[in-house]
Amino acid sequence: MDNSHQLHLNLFNGQLIPRIGLGTWQCTPDEVKEAVNAALEAGYRHIDTAYLYQNEAAIGEVIQEWINSGKLKRQELFITTKLPFTGNKPEKVEHFLKLSLENLKLDYVDLYLIHFPIGFRGEDDHDLFPRDENGRLILDFDSNMITLWKAMETQVEAGRAKAIGLSNFNSHQIERIVQTSRIKPANLQVEMHAYFQQKRLRAYCKKHDIVVCAYGPLGSKGRVDLSARFGPQVPDVLDDPVVAEIANAHMKTSAQVLLRHLIQLKVVVIPKSVSQSRIRENYEVFDFVLTANEMEKLSQLDKNNRTFIFDEYDGVPDHPEYPFIIPY
Ligand SMILES: NC(=O)C1=CN([C@@H]2O[C@H](COP(=O)(O)OP(=O)(O)OC[C@H]3O[C@@H](n4cnc5c(N)ncnc54)[C@H](OP(=O)(O)O)[C@@H]3O)[C@@H](O)[C@H]2O)C=CC1
Numbered sequence: 393m394d395n396s397h398q399l400h401l402n403l404f405n406g407q408l409i410p411r412i413g414l415g416t417w418q419c420t421p422d423e424v425k426e427a428v429n430a431a432l433e434a435g436y437r438h439i440d441t442a443y444l445y446q447n448e449a450a451i452g453e454v455i456q457e458w459i460n461s462g463k464l465k466r467q468e469l470f471i472t473t474k475l476p477f478t479g480n481k482p483e484k485v486e487h488f489l490k491l492s493l494e495n496l497k498l499d500y501v502d503l504y505l506i507h508f509p510i511g512f513r514g515e516d517d518h519d520l521f522p523r524d525e526n527g528r529l530i531l532d533f534d535s536n537m538i539t540l541w542k543a544m545e546t547q548v549e550a551g552r553a554k555a556i557g558l559s560n561f562n563s564h565q566i567e568r569i570v571q572t573s574r575i576k577p578a579n580l581q582v583e584m585h586a587y588f589q590q591k592r593l594r595a596y597c598k599k600h601d602i603v604v605c606a607y608g609p610l611g612s613k614g615r616v617d618l619s620a621r622f623g624p625q626v627p628d629v630l631d632d633p634v635v636a637e638i639a640n641a642h643m644k645t646s647a648q649v650l651l652r653h654l655i656q657l658k659v660v661v662i663p664k665s666v667s668q669s670r671i672r673e674n675y676e677v678f679d680f681v682l683t684a685n686e687m688e689k690l691s692q693l694d695k696n697n698r699t700f701i702f703d704e705y706d707g708v709p710d711h712p713e714y715p716f717i718i719p720y
C-alpha cells in the first residue's frame with residue numbers, strides 16, 4: 393500500500409520518524425537559528441544535527457523558545473544528533489551524548505547515531521580532528537564496533553536516546569552489529585539522491601527493518617570542489633533535465649521532485665537550507681504523487697555517483713574499516 397502521504401514512518405518500538413527533517417551541516421549558529429525557526433513555522437518537526445556541526449547549542453535555544461512559549465511540546469519534535477568521530481570508544485558514548493543533550497537543552501534525543509565507523513583518537517572534547525606532531529590525523533585502529541554499539545544500547549536503557557542507529561556504515565559493518573545487538577539499529581543515515589540511489593543497501597535495510605535516511609538528498613550542491621573526480625562538468629542532480637521535465641508536469645520544482653522520489657521509496661530526507669523560501673519549498677512535497685512511470689524514469693538516473701568519500705580526512709580511505717571499498 394502506498395502510504396507516501398503520511399508524514400511519518402515507523403522507526404522503533406512504536407516510535408515514529410517524520411519523513412522530512414531539516415539538515416543543518418555547515419550552518420553557523422546564527423544561520424541555524426533562523427533556519428530552525430523557519431522550518432518549525434513551515435511545519436517541520438524533525439531536525440538533524442551532530443556534535444561535529446557545532447551548532448547544537450543554537451538549535452537548542454530555538455527549541456527551548458518554542459517549548460517555553462507553549463507553541464510546541466517536546467514530544468512533537470524529533471531530534472537527531474550524532475556521536476563525533478572522537479567519541480567512537482564505549483567509554484566515551486555517554487559523555488558525548490550528555491554534552492549533546494546539554495547543548496540541545498534536552499533530556500533525551502529521539503535518535504542518536506554513530507556518525508562514522510572510524511574513530512579518531514583525541515582527549516579534548518573540542519578538538520574534533522586531533523592531529524599528531526606531523527600534522528596527520530590520529531586515527532583509531534583498535535576500535536570495536538560491537539562494544540561501541542553496546543554503549544549505544546545503554547543510552548536507550550538510560551532514557552537518553554529513544555532510538556539508536558548508524559551513519560556511513562556499509563552492509564557488512566551493519567550486519568556485524570545486527571548479529572550481536574540487543575537493540576537493533578533503527579536507522580541508517582547515508583548519502584542518497586537520484587544520482588546515487590543505493591538500491592542494494594536499501595534492500596538490505598528493508599530486510600532488517602532499518603529505516604533509511606538520505607543525507608545530501610539534493611546532491612549537496614557546491615559543498616566541495618568535485619572537479620578533480622568528475623571533471624569540469626560536475627553532475628548536478630538539481631539541473632537534471634529529466635527531473636526538470638517531471639517537475640514541470642506537476643508544477644513543482646526539481647528539488648521537490650528529488651525529495652518526493654526518495655519519500656516514495658520510503659526513505660527519510662533531511663535537506664539542508666538556510667533560505668526561508670527553500671525551507672518552505674522543500675516541505676511542500678506531500679501534495680503530489682509521482683506516477684510509476686516517473687518513478688521508473690528517476691530510477692534510471694542512478695549513476696552510482698558517491699560524492700561523500702571522506703577523503704578530506706587524511707588516512708581515512710586507507711583504514712581497514714573504511715566503509716566505501718565494497719559496493720554497498
Ligand atoms: N551523516 C553524515 O555523515 C552526513 C549528514 N548530512 C546531513 O544531511 C543534511 C543534508 O545534506 P547536505 O550535504 O546539507 O546537502 P543537501 O543535498 O541537503 O543540499 C544542500 C544544498 O542545496 C541547497 N538547497 C536547499 N534547498 C534547495 C532548493 N529547494 N533548491 C535549490 N537548492 C537548494 C542549499 O542551499 P541553501 O542553504 O542556500 O538553500 C545547499 O547548498 C546535512 O545538512 C546534514 O544534516 C550531510 C552530510 C553527511
Ligand SMILES: O=C1CO[C@H](CO)[C@@H](O)[C@@H]1O
Binds near residue numbers: 442
Ligand atoms: O556530517 C558530515 C558532513 O559530511 C562531512 C564529510 O564531508 C563530514 O565531516 C560530516 O560527517
